[in-house]
Amino acid sequence: MAVEGVTAVVDADALNCGVCCRPLRPPIFQCVVGHVLCSPCRKKLAAAGRCHVCGVAVGVGHWRCYAMEKLVRSIRVACPHAAHGCSASPAYYNLDAHQGSCPHAPxxxxxxxxxxxxxxxxxxxxxxxxxxxxxxxxxxxxxxxxxxxxxxxxxxxxxxxxxxxxxxxxxxxxxxxxxxxxxxxxxxxxxxxxxxxxxxxxxxxxxxxxxxxxxxxxxxxxxxxxxxxxxxxxxxxxxxxxxxxxxxxxxxxxxxxxxxxxxxxxxxxxxxx
CATH class of the missing domain: 2.60.210 (Apoptosis, Tumor Necrosis Factor Receptor Associated Protein 2; Chain A)
Known part of the structure; x- marks a missing residue:
């Protein structure tokens, strides 16, 4: 069933990497418990061999989290310049990139x-x-x-x-x-x-x-x-x-x-x- 009436993300931190705190963007990875992190941080922490949150050994490495990737792709936000004519709704993780090139910026x-x-x-x-x-x-x-x-x-x-x-x-x-x-x-x-x-x-x-x-x-x-x-x-x-x-x-x-x-x-x- 389609979810209706959703107007905001209450906890935006849930969409951010637990290490660098930047918006998560595909590819996204997780430990066996489910703590997620972005691809660049995964590479930086590979030598540690443990999860950055719970400390659980990750063995051969973090696993790809396809469910989280699907989620972040589906979350769209209005451009801050909508009042000046922009109708774009970029993905949450692409908002900064869109703002940097939006032709409706004032x-x-x-x-x-x-x-x-x-x-x-x-x-x-x-x-x-x-x-x-x-x-x-x-x-x-x-x-x-x-x-x-x-x-x-x-x-x-x-x-x-x-x-x-x-x-x-x-x-x-x-x-x-x-x-x-x-x-x-x-x-x-x-x-x-x-x-x-x-x-x-x-x-x-x-x-x-x-x-x-x-x-x-x-x-x-x-x-x-x-x-x-x-x-x-x-x-x-x-x-x-x-x-x-x-x-x-x-x-x-x-x-x-x-x-x-x-x-x-x-x-x-x-x-x-």
Whole structure:
């Protein structure tokens, strides 16, 4: 008979390894009495020859516990980002892995006192509807160079990588928003560059890295160029201090007056490493 009405696991520790206390995942092993442990811990304790709980000799080794494997495979949990649109129900032992790649993980709006929190897809809709900030989508394709006109304030570029079979709303690795914040300073136009991504911490320690190259060509023949590795944030702590972001400075003398108030920038974005 099917079990109905089960809403929670009362003792989650029962689903964890008795040695490392991490969620049990197949293959799972047990001693002759029934105390279970995960595969990595079984290998570490093999030399001891005894159960980690009761001390009973395990002889040739722990036995495979197929009943526990079936149980942990059947226990599903809702994604913590369900409120932001995720309908996935990963196995209990896969929850951390899912959270680390969930495309619905939220980011925060950079607007002062705005308070909006949502997935990157929802964030882009919010930028347009609530703030009317300019946003364009670029397709990464080898060494292609892009050109766009930056206005004072926030400008956003959404990166997509069709060569890897995904677009701006699919693979979490390549659904990245680049924020270019242009402000007027005494020396000229200062452009701060920062990536917005829900898994920014993981991206900082993974490979490949995102390399940006910004270029400016002035009407007087001047030429500015700079390469840098893109830093990312989910903006949970708000905007970083300007000095914590890469800054590209276009002197006032390089920009032709009366050109509509914007600055035309060329960019090349590549994956390295």
């Amino acid at each position: 980011c925060h709006c950079p607007g002062v006192a705005c308070g909006f929190v949502g997935s990157t897809a929802a964030l882009l809709d919010h930028f347009a509807a609530a703030h009317n900030w300019p946003c364009i989508t670029l397709v990464i394709s080898g060494e292609r160079m892009f050109r766009f006109l930056l206005q004072d304030g926030f400008n956003f570029v959404v990166l997509a990588d069709h060569s890897r079979g995904c677009d701006a709303t699919s693979s979490h690795r390549h659904r990245l928003i680049i924020m270019l914040n242009m402000t007027q300073q005494p020396l000229g136009h200062v452009i701060s560059v920062l990536g917005i991504h829900p898994h920014a911490a993981a991206m900082r320690s993974s490979s490949p890295k995102m390399q940006c190259e910004l270029m400016f060509f002035g009407s007087n023949g001047s030429h500015l160029m700079s390469k840098f590795l893109l830093e990312c944030s989910d903006l949970v702590d708000g905007l970083p201090y300007p000095k914590q972001c890469f800054q590209f400075i276009v002197p006032r003398s390089f920009v032709q007056e009366g050109g509509g108030g914007g600055v035309q920038i060329y960019a090349r974005i590549t994956l390295i490493g």
